[in-house]
Amino acid sequence: MHYKDNIDYPPMLTRPVVFVPLLSAIFAGLWWFQSGDGAFGRLVRGLAPVAEGNPLNLVTAACVTALVGFNIFVVMRLPLRQQVWLVWGELAALILLFFYSFDLSFAFIQRKIGFLITQGLLTTLYISAASIAIATVLALMGAIAKLSSNGIAQGIAHFYTSLFRGLPLLMQIYMIYLGLPQLGYVVDAVPTGIAALSLCYGAYMTEIFRAGIESIPRGQWEAARALGMRPVAVMTRIILPQSMRVIIPPTGNQFISMLKDSSLVSVVGVWELMYLARTQGQTEFRHIEMMVTASLIYWLMSIVLELLQKRIETHFNKAATR
């Protein structure tokens, strides 16, 4: 729906042909899966005494369906932006409720979260930020090499993307951490993590950058060259700024994915977020507490990256959307 049409379609969810089957499906699904046995059922029994078994299932399914229907009814009356935020918030609340239902010990989380952040989060951030920066440079070099007319550069770039996209990231980490010492070069754990993540994500991003550069029509190159611009200026002033529109969305994906893949470097003993989440919970058998906490921290960081991506996209879309 990028280009808004000038037709007032009746909203899908207000059409009986849509909402009747939808609510029926929800009701049937809840009933089928005997929702009365679970949390929803407990909730309903807390409000009114209903017999266990079939009656409870029926009542639970009916209640939840009614709640969903009412929610749709309310949301549909709001302006678009508020709809989006409200729905987002409701879903987020449901997920948090889901975590809450694990019966977590908040005292334990409170005791550990400081260390999780100062040691784990900072390490994760440090490794990810360094890897993002290096991967971007590698990707740019890889893409330019692939598009160049230099056989050596092309050969290296093709081998590079093939190897580092092809090998499991875990294997790459071991190769650097355990393999290189065989040649007499010892690499510390954190540099190992940064190197492996940069190389691996640089390989994926090489393809993104290459596709982005190739998406620019030939005429742009020709016009810039005909004006006498040097190759570096053509690339940095004309081609790359236009490619950014194509490059940024998939690159945002890569960064978010890298953030979480940085947890793999815990295998060489780096005290990053995931490593601490696993080890801190061990002594008191509070795994879930630490996992949930770490997960939420990852999610928050991803949200920050999402927002950042959105801003950068807006910036590079400036000319196109005017």
Add this chain to the structure above:
Amino acid sequence: MTSAHAAAVKAALPAIEISGLNKWYGNLQVLHDVNLSVAQGERMVICGPSGSGKSTLIRTVNALEGFQDGEIKVAGIRLTRDQAVVEEIRRRVGMVFQQFNLFPHLTVLENCALPLRLVRGLSPAEARARAMHYLSKVRIPEQATKYPAQLSGGQQQRVAIARAVAMQPEVMLFDEPTSALDPEMVKEVLDVMVALADEGMTMAVVTHEMGFARQVADRVIFMDAGRIIEQGPPSTFFSAPKSDRTRAFLQQVLH
């Protein structure tokens, strides 16, 4: 053409000199032994059927296309594949394309000013001032802060002309500058080109606008199948074409 103008044309070193030019795409020969000299201040129009090699010919001049055999000189400089030589020649030769090729991520003003800064080394303020000057000459200074996509085709092509002319080249190449335009916008672009010709710019124009050729050209070249078939001043070229192929072509475009 006044006689003083003609004398000036004769006297100076040719702006472009092409001799024995041959070019192949694989096995397909697209230029056959082309010999052509464009004098300084001369206005040359190149016409011919589709696929006859007109674009290829003018694009070899600023090395957007390579060639296998022959020689091209621009202002006496022999075109090689050497980067310094090619860049020197591109600084002397401006080009306008059928598809405008404005930079969509830059405003109209930046389109004209950026190359001035990068290639001519002007300061940002100087570059903007000169860009505005040339945008005024093509009569769209008020569009300076807009982006290309916000302009009509005719306006975009005029910006493209301003961008090229602002570099103050010695020669301007035009590759069918009005072919992608709606009919009502052709005139505004041709008017700008006529004004440019009146200022004495050396021009090589690939076009099917025979009215423009009659009004402006010193010489009309007819190409077919990679060869220059016929050339002459518009007066004789249009009224008494020598070759059958030229006659057949003119019948089609003039109808």
